[in-house]
Amino acid sequence: MIPLQISPFQYVANGVVFSSIIVLAAIGLSLVYSIADFANFAHGDLMTVGAFSALFSVGFFRPMLGDAGVFGLPLWFFLALAFGMGAAAVISVVTNRVVYRPVKDSGSIGLLISSIGVALVYRALVFLSFGTEPERYGVPRQGPVPWVRETLGIAVTPRNLVVVALTVVLVTALHLTLTRTTLGRKMRATADNADLARVSGIRTSEVIFAMWLIGGALAAAGGVFLGLEELVRPRMGFDILLIVFAAVILGGIGSVYGAMLGGLVIGMVHELVPLFDQLGVPLVSTPYAEAVAFVIMVVILLVRPSGIAGDSG
Amino acid sequence: MSAVTSWVRETLVRDATERRIFAALGLITVLLVVGVLTGVVGLRFLLFQIALVGMYALLSLGLNVQWGYAGLINFSVAAFWGIGAYCAALLTAPNSPLGLGLHPVFGFLAAIVVSAFVAVLIGIPTLRLREDYLAIASLGLAEVIRAIILNERQWTAGSSGISGIPNLMSWLPLTDSATTAAIVVFLIAVVYLFLRRVHRSPWGRVLRTIRSDENLAKALGKNTYRFKMQAFVLGSVIMAVAGAFYAHLNLYIDPSDLVPLTTFYIWIAVILGGTGSNRGAVVGAAVVIAIREGTRFLNDIGFIQTLGVDLAPLRLLFVGGLIILIMRFRQDGLLPPKDELIWPAARDGSGAGGASPSGAASDGGASSNGGDDR
Numbered sequence: 001m002i003p004l005q006i007s008p009f010q011y012v013a014n015g016v017v018f019s020s021i022i023v024l025a026a027i028g029l030s031l032v033y034s035i036a037d038f039a040n041f042a043h044g045d046l047m048t049v050g051a052f053s054a055l056f057s058v059g060f061f062r063p064m065l066g067d068a069g070v071f072g073l074p075l076w077f078f079l080a081l082a083f084g085m086g087a088a089a090v091i092s093v094v095t096n097r098v099v100y101r102p103v104k105d106s107g108s109i110g111l112l113i114s115s116i117g118v119a120l121v122y123r124a125l126v127f128l129s130f131g132t133e134p135e136r137y138g139v140p141r142q143g144p145v146p147w148v149r150e151t152l153g154i155a156v157t158p159r160n161l162v163v164v165a166l167t168v169v170l171v172t173a174l175h176l177t178l179t180r181t182t183l184g185r186k187m188r189a190t191a192d193n194a195d196l197a198r199v200s201g202i203r204t205s206e207v208i209f210a211m212w213l214i215g216g217a218l219a220a221a222g223g224v225f226l227g228l229e230e231l232v233r234p235r236m237g238f239d240i241l242l243i244v245f246a247a248v249i250l251g252g253i254g255s256v257y258g259a260m261l262g263g264l265v266i267g268m269v270h271e272l273v274p275l276f277d278q279l280g281v282p283l284v285s286t287p288y289a290e291a292v293a294f295v296i297m298v299v300i301l302l303v304r305p306s307g308i309a310g311d312s313g
Numbered sequence: 314m315s316a317v318t319s320w321v322r323e324t325l326v327r328d329a330t331e332r333r334i335f336a337a338l339g340l341i342t343v344l345l346v347v348g349v350l351t352g353v354v355g356l357r358f359l360l361f362q363i364a365l366v367g368m369y370a371l372l373s374l375g376l377n378v379q380w381g382y383a384g385l386i387n388f389s390v391a392a393f394w395g396i397g398a399y400c401a402a403l404l405t406a407p408n409s410p411l412g413l414g415l416h417p418v419f420g421f422l423a424a425i426v427v428s429a430f431v432a433v434l435i436g437i438p439t440l441r442l443r444e445d446y447l448a449i450a451s452l453g454l455a456e457v458i459r460a461i462i463l464n465e466r467q468w469t470a471g472s473s474g475i476s477g478i479p480n481l482m483s484w485l486p487l488t489d490s491a492t493t494a495a496i497v498v499f500l501i502a503v504v505y506l507f508l509r510r511v512h513r514s515p516w517g518r519v520l521r522t523i524r525s526d527e528n529l530a531k532a533l534g535k536n537t538y539r540f541k542m543q544a545f546v547l548g549s550v551i552m553a554v555a556g557a558f559y560a561h562l563n564l565y566i567d568p569s570d571l572v573p574l575t576t577f578y579i580w581i582a583v584i585l586g587g588t589g590s591n592r593g594a595v596v597g598a599a600v601v602i603a604i605r606e607g608t609r610f611l612n613d614i615g616f617i618q619t620l621g622v623d624l625a626p627l628r629l630l631f632v633g634g635l636i637i638l639i640m641r642f643r644q645d646g647l648l649p650p651k652d653e654l655i656w657p658a659a660r661d662g663s664g665a666g667g668a669s670p671s672g673a674a675s676d677g678g679a680s681s682n683g684g685d686d687r
Contacts (some may be wrong), residue, residue: 038445039445039448039449041448041452099637099641102641103640103641106640106644108445109384109386109444109445110640110644112386112445112448113386113580113584113636113640114636114637114640114641116388116577116580116633116636117632117633117634117635117636117637117640118633118637119633120574120577120629120630120632120633120636121629121630121633121634121637122633123626123629123633124626124627124629124630124633125630127625127626127629128626128627128630132625132626238573241452242449242452242453242456245449245452245453246453249446249449288457288460288464290453290456290457290460291456291457291460291461293453294450294453294454294456294457297449297450297453298435298438298450301438301439301442301446301450302437302438305441305442305446
C-alpha cells in the first residue's frame, strides 16, 4: 500500500529527526555565545569536521567489528560517532587555544571575524583530505520499521529512531551536567557573569575549556547524524549554519534551553515546508526551505529580538 | 613637480612603513609596465585586470563605509554586488529573460534603487540590535538572494547565466578594455573623493563616534539607528554599482560568483588594507586580486599540475588563514587611517604637520577628532 499523498504525520516525523540535528548544533553554538560571548561562524564547519572525522574512523572500525549491530545499526557506526565527537571536541579546544584566545582582547567582533577564517580553514582542510565529492557512511539501507508503519501509516527507519533517541540521551546528559554537577554550576555562573564568577574563585579558563569540549562534541554528533540521514558533504555544516543561527536567535542568544526549543521549532518548520507547498501556499517551495528559516529569523528580530528564553537583546 | 611630490607626501605616504608599502606597489607597477613593453604581459589582459582591481576596490570602499566607518558587519557583499550585476544584465542584455536591451544607464539606476531598497529591508530588523545580528542576518540574506537567482529561472536564467551584456560607452575612441579601465578609474575617483568628503563631515564624525561607542553617540542625542541605516545603504549602493560595472566588464554573469567566498575576499581587502581607511581599501583590493589571479596562474604551471593538487581548497585555506593572521597580528592593516580624517587646513593650523598621533587605528576617530578641534 503506497499512499498517493504523503501523510502530514510523515512530515512531522521527518521534522522530529531534523530538529534533533538542529538542537544538537544549536546547543553548542549557544554555549559558545553565552560563555565565550561571540557568534561562532565556524560552528557549522565544525559539524562537518566531526562528520568527516567519523567517516575517517569508519575505515578501521568497520573491518575490526564486522557487521555486528545493535538497534538496527552496525556497531561500528556508534564507535565512529564517538570518534567523530571526540575529534571535534579536541579540534575545537585546540582552535580556541591557537586562534580565539590570542585575539580575545579585540572583543566579540574580532572573535566573530576570526571565526570566519576558522570556518574557511576547516572547510579547506576537509576538501584537501577527503575531496569534494559527497560520501556515505555505508550503513546498509533499511526499510521502515513495520509496526510504526502499520499503526501510524508513516515510514520511520531504525536510523531515524537512533538519531532521535541518541539526541534525547545527549540533551538529557547535558541537562544533568548543567544542573547537578559542580562543573555545570560553574558554567552557568560564568555564562551569567564571567567577572563575578572569576571573583568567586571559579577558574573560568577551565569552564571555557569544558564549554569548547562539550560544544564541539555536540556539533559533531549533529554533523554525523546529518551525514547519516543525508550525505556527508564538505559544505553540509556551512549550509545548515543559518538554520542553526535562526534556532539560537529564536531561543534567545546564549540560552541553552532556549536553543533546544528554538532548534525543535525551526527544524520542524524546515521540514514542514513541503506540506505548505502541498496545501498550495505559494512561493514556499522546497528550494526555499532555507529562506523560510531566514524569514522566521527576521520576524523574530522584529517582534522579539531577545527570543523565547533570552533576557538581553 | 615639487607640488606633486608634496601632495603625495601629504595625502598618501606619511611614514616609513607606508613608504615601503607604496614603494612595493610602485615596483610592481614598473614591472607590469616593463612586462607590457616587452610583450610578456598582454596590454588587453593588463587592462582587464586593472578594471577588475578597480571593481574590487569599489566593493572594498563600499564595505569600508559600513564596517570601517560605522562598524556594521555586512556578510552579504556578494549579494549586493550580485543585485547590481543582475540589474545591469537583465535590463541591458537583449537576450536576457526580460529581453529589454535598455541603455546601460538604466541598469545602473536600477542597481542603485534595488540595492538601496534591499539594504533598508535588512537594516530595519537588525540595525537597532547588537552588531552580530546584522552579521547573521546578512549572511542569510546572501544565501536567500543566491537561491532566488538560481531558482527563478523565468526571470534570471538561473545557473545558465546571462550573456550578451553590451560594452559601456563603445563610442569612445578606445579599445573596449581601455574604456572599461578608464570608467572604473573614474568611478573610483568619484567614490573616493565623495567618501573622503563625507567622512570628514559632521555625518562622518557621528559615524566614527558610533563605531567606537554607540551609547556615547546616543547620549549626545544622535539617532544612531538612522546614521547606521544611512551608512549601510550608502555602502550597499556602492557595492551594487561595482556589480553593475562588473556585468559590463565581464559581459556575462551567472550566480556562481555570489558565493560567500566573494564576500570574504572583500573582507580581507578591507581589514588587510586597514579598517576605516579608503587608501587601504584600494590597496587591499589590489592585493586580493593579486592573490586570486596569482593562484590561477599556479594552475597553469606544469609542475603543480603533476602534483595533482586541486587549487580551489588551497585558496580557501589561504583566505581563511589570512583572516586569522590579520586579526591576530596586524589588526590595523597595512594602511590604517590616520590624519586623513582631518581637514588639511586644520592639520596645518595645528602646527603638528603630518606627524599626527599614532594609535587610534581601528576606532579611527578618537585622536584625530582631537586634532580636528585644535
